[in-house]
Amino acid sequence: xxxxxxxxxxxxxxxxxxxxxGENGYPPTIRQIGEAVGISSTSxxxxxxxxxxxxxxxxxxxxxxxxxxxxxxxxRGFVKVPLVGYIFASEPVPVPGEASAFAPDEAIxxxxxxxxxxxxxxxxxVRGDSMIDAMVNEGDIVVxxxxxxxxxxxxxxxxxxxxxxxxxxxxxxENGRVRLQPANPKMGPIFVDPExxxxxxxxxxxxxxxx
Amino acid sequence: xxxxxxxxxxxxxxxxxxxxxGENGYPPTIRQIGEAVGISSTSxxxxxxxxxxxxxxxxxxxxxxxxxxxxxxxxRGFVKVPLVGYIFASEPVPVPGEASAFAPDEAIxxxxxxxxxxxxxxxxxVRGDSMIDAMVNEGDIVVxxxxxxxxxxxxxxxxxxxxxxxxxxxxxxENGRVRLQPANPKMGPIFVDPExxxxxxxxxxxxxxxx
DNA sequence: CATTATACAGAACATTCGTTCGGAAGTCAA
DNA sequence: TTGACTTCCGAACGAATGTTCTGTATAATG
Numbered sequence: 469x470x471x472x473x474x475x476x477x478x479x480x481x482x483x484x485x486x487x488x489x490g491e492n493g494y495p496p497t498i499r500q501i502g503e504a505v506g507i508s509s510t511s512x513x514x515x516x517x518x519x520x521x522x523x524x525x526x527x528x529x530x531x532x533x534x535x536x537x538x539x540x541x542x543x544r545g546f547v548k549v550p551l552v553g554y555i556f557a558s559e560p561v562p563v564p565g566e567a568s569a570f571a572p573d574e575a576i577x578x579x580x581x582x583x584x585x586x587x588x589x590x591x592x593x594v595r596g597d598s599m600i601d602a603m604v605n606e607g608d609i610v611v612x613x614x615x616x617x618x619x620x621x622x623x624x625x626x627x628x629x630x631x632x633x634x635x636x637x638x639x640x641x642e643n644g645r646v647r648l649q650p651a652n653p654k655m656g657p658i659f660v661d662p663e664x665x666x667x668x669x670x671x672x673x674x675x676x677x678x679x
Numbered sequence: 680x681x682x683x684x685x686x687x688x689x690x691x692x693x694x695x696x697x698x699x700x701g702e703n704g705y706p707p708t709i710r711q712i713g714e715a716v717g718i719s720s721t722s723x724x725x726x727x728x729x730x731x732x733x734x735x736x737x738x739x740x741x742x743x744x745x746x747x748x749x750x751x752x753x754x755r756g757f758v759k760v761p762l763v764g765y766i767f768a769s770e771p772v773p774v775p776g777e778a779s780a781f782a783p784d785e786a787i788x789x790x791x792x793x794x795x796x797x798x799x800x801x802x803x804x805v806r807g808d809s810m811i812d813a814m815v816n817e818g819d820i821v822v823x824x825x826x827x828x829x830x831x832x833x834x835x836x837x838x839x840x841x842x843x844x845x846x847x848x849x850x851x852x853e854n855g856r857v858r859l860q861p862a863n864p865k866m867g868p869i870f871v872d873p874e875x876x877x878x879x880x881x882x883x884x885x886x887x888x889x890x
Numbered sequence: 891c892a893t894t895a896t897a898c899a900g901a902a903c904a905t906t907c908g909t910t911c912g913g914a915a916g917t918c919a920a
Numbered sequence: 921t922t923g924a925c926t927t928c929c930g931a932a933c934g935a936a937t938g939t940t941c942t943g944t945a946t947a948a949t950g
Contacts, residue, residue, distance in 0.1 A: 475927095492740070493748035494705045497907060509929045514909070516927090529703070533744040533907055533936065537704035577790040584890055597864050603814050603887075605862065623889045651816065653808050676814075676885035678834045679795055686897090708937060720899045725939070727897090744906065744937055 474523075478516055480505040482525060486538060495536040547586045548575045549611055555592040555625065555634060556599075576609065576675075583672060588614040590669075602636035603651040604674055610636070611673035618667045623651070627666040636671060685734075689727055691716040693736060697749060706747040758797045760822055761786045766803040766836065766845060767810075787820065787886075794883060799825040801880075813847035814862040815885055821847070822884035829878045834862070838877040847882060 474482070484504040488496040496504070502513040517536070521528050529535030551574040576591055583589070594608040604610060610625075618624045618639040625636050626648065637648035637658075646665050649657045685693070695715040699707040707715070713724040728747070732739050740746030762785040787802055794800070805819040815821060821836075829835045829850040836847050837859065848859035848869075857876050860868045 477927095489704075493700075494745045497744070498909095499907070507928085509931090510908075511910075511930085512928055531908065531935075533708075534705045535908085577792060579788040579790060581788060582886070582888065600814070600863055600865060603811070603816055605814055605864070652811055653816070654811060671889050673889065674885075674887035675793070677793065678882050678884065688897095709939095710937070718898085720901090721938075722900080722940075723898055742905075742938065746938085 474520075474525075475516075477505055477507070478520055478525075481513075481516060481520065482538065485526070485536060489536075489538070495534045497534055547578050547580055547583060547589065549578060549589045549591045550575045551591045551593065551609070553592055554595045555610060556595040576611075578611070578673070583611070585613065585672070589672070590614065599636055601650040601652050601655050604636065605676075607676070609675040609677075610671050611675070612669035613672050615670050616667055618670065623671040625668040625671060627668055628660060629664045629666065634668070639667070685731075685736075688716055688718070689731055689736075692724075692727060692731065693749065696737070696747060700747075700749070706745045708745055758789050758791050758794060758800065759786050760789060760800045760802045762802045762804065762820070764803055765806045766821060767806040787822075789822070789884070794822075796824065796883070800883070801825065810847055812861040812863050812866050815847065816887075818887070820886040820888075821882050822886070823880035824883050826881050827878055829881065834882040836879040836882060838879055839871060840875045840877065845879070850878070 481501055481504075484501060485495060488500065488504075498510050498513045498517070501517075502508065502510060507513050507516075517526070517528060520526050524539060526539055527537045529537075580586060589611055591609050591611045594604050594606060594610060597606050599605070612625060618626075618641075620640045620642075622639055623636065624639045625634060626639070627634055635648065637650055640647040640649065641662065644662070646660045646662050647657045648660060648665075692712055692715075695712060696706060699711065699715075709721050709724045709728070712728075713719065713721060718724050718727075728737070728739060731737050735750060737750055738748045740748075791797060800822055802820050802822045805815050805817060805821060808817050810816070823836060829837075829852075831851045831853070833850050834847065835850045836845060837850070838845055846859065848861055851858040851860065852873065855873070857871045857873050858868045859871060859876075
């Protein structure tokens, strides 16, 4: 609660805890903190840690070695999504084989709060500019969730049998036909016979890195 | 190195370590691991940990409490980017004030490998569909790096003084004039007097979450 | 059969590590 | 001044925790 400014020592402690934890994968002990910031007595470190906790900068688990956690650093929720290939209009999208749970030459790491769900995900790099109507372009990465069915309104990757083409669209089944709505609101939908549509997966995230 | 398959116990240990660490921010003790997977003797846990280390599944720091680290389990690279507002065509983009280092009602967390740089970043939510030519749309999130100058080829947010409009384009200064190139390759560039262009920041990442 | 390696248990041991206590020095207000 | 409060130190205590040792059972090997 005390909204006092932190003492230099306390700032140093926070900085050290952050750095140490990042480097070692576990937090430092009281004695390590003391040594780092130049405190000879463990009780003083303890004293300041309690203060920092009261001020809301960290959480302590009493009686537990290294029982520290910086608040805000918390979530620690990662998802590693294998980058399994490319997506472009003229081919069906690759779907990672069941068996090959692991062979990802590459993977991207995302924080879990970017995703609603973290099961059955895989990522594809967009190749070519044939998907501009889906607002994705060469180099973008689309994160897909493996599923063969789509619910209305979901953005899915579909393979159009007769056109022999992959496309990313919002999916609507209505009046016995499938309406595929481009992401770009300035473009109109296309209508397809449900028999001719193969849902390859649902798009859950699009990433575009600029450099 | 032993490429034997892991015993069920060892898999359980790895899973527990991963879960515990994710939940608490620090790894479990030997005894906690033992309890979790049903091993009564600390020596047996130790034994299996050594085996797992030899097989390359984790790293141990001897003599150190909770001195465990799962390999491949992320170098813990987070970046917390404050979500400071909205971007739309009819207003200049907000730039977080120098002083207000903290006031982010919201923030998004990204893994560091998504970004080339992690300094001076902030995020904006796209409002409206007036930026479709930049391949971003309502609801998308753009991550910006604060900078007032652009180098050729960079994707920047610029404020066009005479049009009174914000736009996202690739920036090229050539022959004394500025060429602004839309992300959408099917659209042509616009040319502007350098005096009329205010660079508000560089776009480093575009995120689109679908739900 | 004897030998070796693996996987485990239990107990004891040795540190590491969090906690507590008495006290000292400084600041601030009554 | 006195008294409270804060910040610090040093030392000691006890619990938490990693390590080691002895021993057993099993399977594979020759």
